[in-house]
Structures are given as C-alpha cells and as structure tokens.
Amino acid sequence: MLDVKHIREDFPILRRTVHGKPLVYLDNAATTQKPRQVIEALVGYYSRSNANIHRGIHALAEEATAAYEGARERTARFLHAPSERGIVFTRNATEAINLVAQSWGRANLKPGDEILLTEMEHHANLVPWQMVAKATGAQLAFIGISDDGRLKLEEYEQKLTRKTKLVAFTHMSNVLGTINPVADIAARARRMGALTLVDAAQSAPHLPLDVQALGCDVLVCSAHKMLGPTGVGVLYAKEELLERMDPFLGGGEMISDVWLTHATWNEIPWKFEAGTPNIADVIAFGVALDYLDRIGMPAIRAHERELTAYAMKRLQELKDITLYGPPAGEDRGGAISFNLEGLHPHDVGTALDHEGVAIRAGHHCAKPLMRRLGVAATARASVALYNTTEEIDRLIEAIDAARRFFQRSIKVAA
Amino acid sequence: MDQLDELYRDVILDHFKQPRHHGPLADATLTVEGTNPLCGDEMTLWLRLDGGRIQAASFGGKGCAISQAAGSMLTEQLQGLTLTEAKALVETLKGLMQGQEPPAELDLGDLESLAGVRKFPVRVKCAALSWNVLEQALKGDTQHTADSTQNTPKPLK
Structure with missing residues (x-):
C-alpha cells in the first residue's frame, strides 16, 4: 500500500x-504534477551549477555535464536499458518519434514497404508516419480495435507480412486506458523482420518498464507525464539501430569534426543531440525518476x-x-x-x-x-x-x- | 455553481435544448462547414441568398452547449439581414468577446447573452465557431474549412 x-x-x-x-x-494523462524534489532540483541547478555542458573546462561545466550524463544513466536504469548509449534526450515524445521517422524512415523505407500502426494511436504516433510515408512511397496499415477497446490481435497476425518494416503502437492508450501486449507484439514483429516502436508516453509513469523484457527496438516517453519538467522527451533505441541511423538535426555537439563542406558525426547518443540540450530539465527529470523508483x-x-x-x-x-x-x-x-x-x-x-x-x-x-x-x-x-x-x-x-x-x-x- | 450561471444563462441553455433553424435548408444557395481543431466541434451553416440578402439561414453539427446555442442564436438573427449587415454582426460579435460594448443601433437579439462567455477564455472559441463559419461564407470561401481558433479575438485577462 x-x-x-x-x-x-x-x-x-x-x-x-x-x-x-x-x-x-x-488530468494526469495530459501532464502530472511535480514533487518539490523536482522543483528544488531545477532551482538548485540554476542556483549552483548552471553551465553549458560537454565543452567547458571549469568546475561548473564539469558539474553540469556530470549531472546531465548522470540523468541519462538514471533513465537507462529506469527503463532497464542495457546501456545509457541507447538513451537520447529530445524535446518531447513527439520529437522522439519524429526523429525515428525522419532518420530511420526516410533512409530505409521505399514503395511497397508497410508501416503497421493501430487505430488507437495518438496523433504523435500517426502524423510523423503519414509524413514519412508520403516522402518514401511506403504504405500505412492499421490494426483495428474491438468494441471493448482492445487491439484485434488476429488482425495483427494477418497484416504483419514481409512488407512490414515497422510496427509502431502505443503501450497504453491515452483515451481507452488499454494496455497492449508489447512483448507479444514485438516478438511477432521480430520473427517477421520488422522493427517495433513503442509509444510509452502513457505507460511509463504508471507501471514498471523493461525494454529488454519487452523486446522492442525503440521506446519513447515524456518527462512531464512522469513527475518531471516539460521540455524533455526520451528516445530509447537499440544501440545498433542508432549506429545505423543518420542524425536528425545538425549543429554543435552532434559532430566529430567539421569542414566547410562536410562533417562527421559524434558517437551515439550525442549524434542525435544537436545544440545545447535542455540541461536543467533533464537533470530534474533524473530526480523525478529517483522519486518514482523510491516509491516503486x-x-x-x-x-x-x-x-x-x-x-x-x-x-x-x-x-x-x-x-x-x-x-x-x-x-x-x-x-x-x-x-x-x-x-x-x-x-x-x-x-x-x-x-x-x-x-x-x-x-x-x-x-x-x-x-x-x-x-x-x-x-x-x-x-x-x-x-x-x-x-x-x-x-x-x-x-x-x-x-x-x-x-x-x-x-x-x- | 453560481459562477457557471454567468456562462450558461437560461437563454443559452434554452437555445441548446431547443435549437432554432436546426438542420439542412432545402433550397440553400451556400453551404459552409467549419471545425474547431482544438476540440473537434463541427458546424455547418446553410444560407439562402437572394439579391444581397440572407433570406434564410440554418445550422447543424456536433458540439457543446455554447457552440450549438451560438449557432441557433446566430441563425435566428441572420434571417433577412443584408450581407453588409451580416458582416457588421460578425465584427460586433468578435468585439463582444473582447469586452467591447455593441453599438446601440445594432440588435443582437439573444446573441447578447454570449457576453458572459468572455470570462471563460477557453470557451470563447466554442461561441466563435458559428460566426467564423459565417465569415467564411460571407467571403464566398466555401472551399476552406473555417477554423474557430483563427481570427479569434484574444480573451480578456
């Protein structure tokens, strides 16, 4: 209790x-309230440690970098990811999905391929795929829902084919409350050679998550629905997938070296974090995860x-x-x-x-x-x-x- | 619930429960549809125009008490207006949502009861759906979907 x-x-x-x-x-499915520990972490960061990360050689920059990268490690532990190299911070879960749609989708989808979605998706897990389908000529297909609001898994069985390159679906519906059987869906997709993306924006604040047990390739969630601040999304992806993907946004931080006409990319996960990230909010998000895990x-x-x-x-x-x-x-x-x-x-x-x-x-x-x-x-x-x-x-x-x-x-x- | 009485005045609930001019107009010369993308409310306006005058108007759609009552009151008021008068009515209603007094010579009829909506900033768009659809109709723009979040006056603080 x-x-x-x-x-x-x-x-x-x-x-x-x-x-x-x-x-x-x-109205917790829209956003959760924040405990004082998270609020104090924000104030504490700006009061004591504020500095830009990864580049300064002074004490504040070192503290800020350690706290930011600590939050990445903390997030990996919360999701039971094998390593923090698979954790990318974005602005929100929506941006995390767009990152995959643009970076993976545009490079890997072609006419004749299918992206399999469900009828219960939030626009965030629908519109990015419509955009990438339009750009690549891939088709969208949908798993229907029964009258009691559950996915029709027999329909999934029929629609999952060799043409399916990605199955993207919500873990928990923000409207119906339905919790979908992620591990089963992911296992079937894997056998068919398709990737799986799980929208865990609604489930992450409410139940234990283990990306390795779920067996998904990608999982996204949103800090502000998890007692954390607004402005932080999490993209978890298998490291080999992130390695294969091109960057989403270009700029500082995501490069290894830059010439006038071209550049080489930083290692993962930084390859996907162009520009100064949302340092304070990521650090406070780490504190929110501490809070959730302490309660259990x-x-x-x-x-x-x-x-x-x-x-x-x-x-x-x-x-x-x-x-x-x-x-x-x-x-x-x-x-x-x-x-x-x-x-x-x-x-x-x-x-x-x-x-x-x-x-x-x-x-x-x-x-x-x-x-x-x-x-x-x-x-x-x-x-x-x-x-x-x-x-x-x-x-x-x-x-x-x-x-x-x-x-x-x-x-x-x- | 005293604070709510200001928003849901009796005359508004009356129009909601017994909408006037509801349903398609058989001999409409102009049909315009609009949606509010924020909430999904939908409204269709049917107008029969003749010689620069709105001979008849009706509305239909799905929406909350405010949007449906506004549709009923607006179509009630539109019957027989010239297009110029209808445009002036739209401007007056927009002003009403910003707290401006309607001009004395203009009869708003039951629409006056919508003045209370401006104290509920998130509900202004509900009332505005009907006259934003009307505005599209008056522009002769039946191809585009009216969007009640566009051109909506900023609510009072």
Whole structure:
C-alpha cells in the first residue's frame, strides 16, 4: 500500500484551491504534477551549477555535464536499458518519434514497404508516419480495435507480412486506458523482420518498464507525464539501430569534426543531440525518476489499479453514462474516458472545473479513434500515484452537480 | 455553481435544448462547414441568398452547449439581414468577446447573452465557431474549412 497522504505532502500544487474548492487533479494523462524534489532540483541547478555542458573546462561545466550524463544513466536504469548509449534526450515524445521517422524512415523505407500502426494511436504516433510515408512511397496499415477497446490481435497476425518494416503502437492508450501486449507484439514483429516502436508516453509513469523484457527496438516517453519538467522527451533505441541511423538535426555537439563542406558525426547518443540540450530539465527529470523508483513502480501500479477499478465502478453506477475501453483489470490503465447522455464533454469539463475537479475534455489528439468510437469528443479522468478514492468520490459528486445544473428548469422571456 | 450561471444563462441553455433553424435548408444557395481543431466541434451553416440578402439561414453539427446555442442564436438573427449587415454582426460579435460594448443601433437579439462567455477564455472559441463559419461564407470561401481558433479575438485577462 502506498502512503498516499505522505506522498501528497511532496506536491505543493495539491494544496491549492480552484474556484474556492480543494483541487482534485485528474488530468494526469495530459501532464502530472511535480514533487518539490523536482522543483528544488531545477532551482538548485540554476542556483549552483548552471553551465553549458560537454565543452567547458571549469568546475561548473564539469558539474553540469556530470549531472546531465548522470540523468541519462538514471533513465537507462529506469527503463532497464542495457546501456545509457541507447538513451537520447529530445524535446518531447513527439520529437522522439519524429526523429525515428525522419532518420530511420526516410533512409530505409521505399514503395511497397508497410508501416503497421493501430487505430488507437495518438496523433504523435500517426502524423510523423503519414509524413514519412508520403516522402518514401511506403504504405500505412492499421490494426483495428474491438468494441471493448482492445487491439484485434488476429488482425495483427494477418497484416504483419514481409512488407512490414515497422510496427509502431502505443503501450497504453491515452483515451481507452488499454494496455497492449508489447512483448507479444514485438516478438511477432521480430520473427517477421520488422522493427517495433513503442509509444510509452502513457505507460511509463504508471507501471514498471523493461525494454529488454519487452523486446522492442525503440521506446519513447515524456518527462512531464512522469513527475518531471516539460521540455524533455526520451528516445530509447537499440544501440545498433542508432549506429545505423543518420542524425536528425545538425549543429554543435552532434559532430566529430567539421569542414566547410562536410562533417562527421559524434558517437551515439550525442549524434542525435544537436545544440545545447535542455540541461536543467533533464537533470530534474533524473530526480523525478529517483522519486518514482523510491516509491516503486510495482506499488504505484497496484495503487492506480485499485483507484481505476474504484473509479470505473462508481462511474458505472451513474445513469446514462458511456465508458470507453476495457473493464478494470490487468490490461487497463487509469485513463478513463466517458460521455454523459445529452451533455457535451466540454460542458462537463467546465462544470467540473467549477467544483475544483480538473479533467480533460476533447478528442485527446486521437481523432481517428474518436471516429472509430463514433464520437466527436470524450471527457477523461486520469489518475496518478497521489490520487485517492476520496477524490474519485469528489469527481462523482461533481458529475451529479453538473447534471443537476444542466437539467435545471430554465426561464426565458417569450 | 453560481459562477457557471454567468456562462450558461437560461437563454443559452434554452437555445441548446431547443435549437432554432436546426438542420439542412432545402433550397440553400451556400453551404459552409467549419471545425474547431482544438476540440473537434463541427458546424455547418446553410444560407439562402437572394439579391444581397440572407433570406434564410440554418445550422447543424456536433458540439457543446455554447457552440450549438451560438449557432441557433446566430441563425435566428441572420434571417433577412443584408450581407453588409451580416458582416457588421460578425465584427460586433468578435468585439463582444473582447469586452467591447455593441453599438446601440445594432440588435443582437439573444446573441447578447454570449457576453458572459468572455470570462471563460477557453470557451470563447466554442461561441466563435458559428460566426467564423459565417465569415467564411460571407467571403464566398466555401472551399476552406473555417477554423474557430483563427481570427479569434484574444480573451480578456
């Protein structure tokens, strides 16, 4: 059991009120809140160690470089990557996917090749492949989803062919909460000679990740969804893949030597980090990973699984509600999308906000999935390690209040 | 929920629950569709134009109470307006979202009730979808999709 009361004390923002009510933050799939340890790491870096890295010969530069490269090593440990050489820092998970699409995709895809995606992808794991498909003549193919929001694995079996060069898919859907069987999907792709890219933006903050056990070639995640600062994405890729890939962006830091007309590349991972990186935020991200691992990802998963089951049970007890995604269980994470009959999610979101309850409403950057579900938008509550069952009760009360508000009798002049 | 009453005034909920001029106009001479890419809301506007005058207007689409009520109130107000008057109405509604007083001579009808939306910056785009679609229609630009995040006045701080 998590000591949630103690954990909450680490998050200053959870003490604030919104519209006069204590904040209930259930928009964790968009971004998580930050513990004071992460905030202090940012302030501490700028107060004591700020310097540019990899080039200075003074004490501050050495400290900053050690802290930045320490965070890389820390990230490798968090993901159970074989070495920090496979960890590249980007601006966000989206940029990490674009890096692979541009650097690997443009050089390796040709007409007749296929990129296999799923119907539940975030735009970040869809649009970069549309762009590279257009540029190379490769085709996109899609694994459909069942009505309970799971991937149709029999369809995967059919669509995975020798033409498939890459299978790119989400570990956990940001809309449905579905946790996909990564190891199984990756093993089948490997047998067919295709690479796998896992979008772990939603799963990384919520469950233990082991890239070697998963057997994927590439995995991306996002610091700000993992208690870390905004502006940092992580690209993990197998070292031999990174070695084979050309750089994504050119500039300082990513070179070995430069002449007027050409240049040679730095070693991995620095080959993919052109220009001064986001030093402070990467260092603070390392502290966020310390925080997550100190509590323990298995314990976080167990707590959130209970919360998810409780929230789904309470929501299902409401009248005229539609819940999307699989039932609570082993393959279900804590992003819970729903719609209330006769009420648009934006109106629900605004009404809940006035009760201090923060949720997301909209298409969640997954418009093809919205079309598959037959809706324009959904409301979404998403939990994190610091949420409580009392907060779920507040969500339910706020939904009741919203319903009463919109169903009130209205008076208008004739 | 007192603060919400300002946004969802009774007249707005009335238009949402019983939209006027809803659904395709059989003899429309102009049809324009718009979406709000931020939220996915969709709106179609049907206009029957004759001699520089909007003889009839209707709307349809999927969206929140604010966007749907705005569509209903706007089409209500458009009936019989000249194109010049309709353009002036669009400008006035944009100004309303910036906190400007509408000119005394211009009748906004129920649209006046949207003044409360400007206190909810994230919801301004919901109301603006309807008149951004109208603006596209008035430009004769039926090829492009109106985007309610474009040309939307900056909300009040």
